[in-house]
């Protein structure tokens with residue numbers, strides 16, 4: 001046994017932390033409570049704010065107009081919500097949110 005398992009290589013933590021990597025839904029605050037709020041919102045507001053596409057809730061996305069960045073207040077502020085279809089949402093987030 002020449003090497004101690006503690007002191008192998010890993011002194012330098014990887015500098016490029018994958019911040020763009022998607023966190024799990026729960027980490028982002030999208031928990032059960034959100035799922036419920038989301039469904040009722042999308043049932044009441046089924047129209048995409050961008051292209052006026054209408055679809056069932058599971059094909060639509062609630063977009064935070066002002067990025068909430070984890071802030072509960074903005075996250076739950078329904079005046080900060082808009083309905084987007086997946087296409088428009090992907091285009092928005094593809095531009096860097």
Ligand SMILES: [Zn+2]
Nearest residue numbers: 048051085088
């Ligand atoms: Zn759209």
